[in-house]
Amino acid sequence: MSLDFTEQRLSYEKGSLEQQSVPQSPFVLFGQWMQDAIEQQVPEPYAMSLATCGADNKPSVRIVLMRELTESGVVFYTNYESAKGQDIADNPQAEVLFFWHALERQIRISGHIHKIDAQKSAAYFQKRPHDSQVGAWVSQPQSGEVDNREVMEARFEALQHQYPEGSAVPTPEFWGGYELCAERVEFWQGRANRMHDRIVYTKDNAQTDWHTARLLP
Numbered sequence: 264m265s266l267d268f269t270e271q272r273l274s275y276e277k278g279s280l281e282q283q284s285v286p287q288s289p290f291v292l293f294g295q296w297m298q299d300a301i302e303q304q305v306p307e308p309y310a311m312s313l314a315t316c317g318a319d320n321k322p323s324v325r326i327v328l329m330r331e332l333t334e335s336g337v338v339f340y341t342n343y344e345s346a347k348g349q350d351i352a353d354n355p356q357a358e359v360l361f362f363w364h365a366l367e368r369q370i371r372i373s374g375h376i377h378k379i380d381a382q383k384s385a386a387y388f389q390k391r392p393h394d395s396q397v398g399a400w401v402s403q404p405q406s407g408e409v410d411n412r413e414v415m416e417a418r419f420e421a422l423q424h425q426y427p428e429g430s431a432v433p434t435p436e437f438w439g440g441y442e443l444c445a446e447r448v449e450f451w452q453g454r455a456n457r458m459h460d461r462i463v464y465t466k467d468n469a470q471t472d473w474h475t476a477r478l479l480p
């Protein structure tokens with residue numbers, strides 16, 4: 264099967280972005296754009312693509328859910344022994360991307376990534392629904408191969424038996440949060456005629472002030 268989309272094109276006309284009027288901090292603009300996405304009822308606007316690249320030099324990308332915007336960047340939770348966890352252990356640099364079609368907007372955030380404090384991970388794990396907690400134990404190691412679905416379901420049932428509803432499920436050591444600390448944040452607003460607005464914020468780890476620039480679309 265082949266597919267041809269060469270005649271498909273949309274004109275993006277929903278907004279604009281001026282370098283002179285953007286806030287000093289990219290997190291303020293991120294917050295404003297996130298608020299717009301919530302108002303426009305973008306489904307799961309906190310879902311983001313996470314790109315990593317391990318020692319094999321092969322990039323890898325998948326969706327994860329942003330759980331927090333901190334003063335430094337974004338936090339998400341996962342299995343530390345997953346494929347992404349291995350990539351991050353090899354190379355602690357990553358990029359996340361949000362795309363909100365309803366707003367014709369894209370945001371890219373890249374920088375250094377590190378595990379968050381184990382106590383904070385445990386506090387979040389303990390807030391999750393009981394069956395999601397059990398699911399985290401089933402998916403170990405996440406990204407490992409499994410013979411079939413029945414194997415997963417049998418593990419799920421056995422763990423539900425071990426930890427019945429209402430009982431505490433221990434926080435797995437192999438599970439927790441990562442914080443991606445922003446060093447570069449790019450905002451993209453679609454415009455007509457492919458004359459899109461791109462404003463990038465950059466900062467070295469040592470610097471406190473952000474520098475902005477307009478990029479060619």
Ligand SMILES: Cc1cc2nc3c(=O)[nH]c(=O)nc-3n(C[C@H](O)[C@H](O)[C@H](O)COP(=O)(O)O)c2cc1C
Nearest residue numbers: 310325326327328339340341342345346347348406
């Ligand atoms: C909407 C959506 C949300 C997801 N959220 C997460 C998440 O927060 N954490 C996570 O580990 N995986 C999440 N996943 C699954 C990942 O995309 C991926 O399949 C999994 O983490 C294994 O990735 P890896 O093999 O690259 O480590 C989500 C997938 C989708 C489609």
